[in-house]
Amino acid sequence: SSELTQDPAVSVALGQTVRITCQGDSLRSYYASWYQQKPGQAPVLVIYGKNNRPSGIPDRFSGSSSGNTASLTITGAQAEDEADYYCNSRDSSGNLVVFGGGTKLTVL
Amino acid sequence: QITLKESGPTLVKPTQTLTLTCTFSGFSLSTSGVGVGWIRQPPGKALEWLALIYWDDDKRYSPSLKSRLTITKDTSKNQVVLTMTNMDPVDTATYYCARLVVVAATYYFDYWGQGTLVTVSS
Numbered sequence: 307s308s309e310l311t312q313d314p315a316v317s318v319a320l321g322q323t324v325r326i327t328c329q330g331d332s333l334r335s336y337y338a339s340w341y342q343q344k345p346g347q348a349p350v351l352v353i354y355g356k357n358n359r360p361s362g363i364p365d366r367f368s369g370s371s372s373g374n375t376a377s378l379t380i381t382g383a384q385a386e387d388e389a390d391y392y393c394n395s396r397d398s399s400g401n402l403v404v405f406g407g408g409t410k411l412t413v414l
Numbered sequence: 415q416i417t418l419k420e421s422g423p424t425l426v427k428p429t430q431t432l433t434l435t436c437t438f439s440g441f442s443l444s445t446s447g448v449g450v451g452w453i454r455q456p457p458g459k460a461l462e463w464l465a466l467i468y469w470d471d472d473k474r475y476s477p478s479l480k481s482r483l484t485i486t487k488d489t490s491k492n493q494v495v496l497t498m499t500n501m502d503p504v505d506t507a508t509y510y511c512a513r514l515v516v517v518a519a520t521y522y523f524d525y526w527g528q529g530t531l532v533t534v535s536s
Binding site for chain 2: 335336337339341343348349350351354355356358360392394395396401402403404405406407408
């Protein structure tokens with residue numbers, strides 16, 4: 307079982323804002339990173355650290371954290387944002403890597 | 415430009431040992447704060463972290479698979495090799511390698527290979 311918990315599925319109307327969450331004890335000590343994965347493709351990093359976007363990632367993607375919960379927010383969701391989203395961090399010991407179970411985002 | 419590419423067999427038989435190679439370019443695995451990890455994804459399922467090797471040769475393994483995994487690096491060849499013993503059909507998955515960056519409390523895989531599908535079947 308994963309030490310990071312995500313909702314299996316979330317939906318959002320086109321142009322609206324959606325928040326995808328990731329819960330885990332390790333998130334009290336470590337930042338989560340977030341990955342977008344479209345069918346048949348490798349994951350792509352979209353948010354890392356406190357709230358950093360790699361080059362090329364639209365600014366509608368943002369990250370935040372509070373307590374044991376990290377959040378990925380998409381402000382003004384686009385059709386091309388429909389994908390699976392995974393969070394990732396260290397485990398509670400700080401020694402190992404963990405991924406969340408993923409959230410399937412549907413843009414209506 | 416940073417790239418990573420996985421290579422290895424696409425089909426292995428049950429009980430065999432899988433050897434996968436990650437060949438990368440655009441960075442050095444001797445640079446502090448850098449590592450390479452292996453992550454797999456069974457068809458239709460979530461990502462699962464397998465193993466990680468750091469710039470200083472520190473190695474970490476998924477607890478559930480630790481007894482079956484070995485990760486090594488060849489810095490001069492820019493390669494990381496993962497071996498997994500006693501393969502089973504449940505190990506059928508796409509296997510990815512990815513570059514890890516560690517900066518204090520920030521820990522992320524910023525570049526990924528395209529992945530290689532490994533099928534375990536007799």
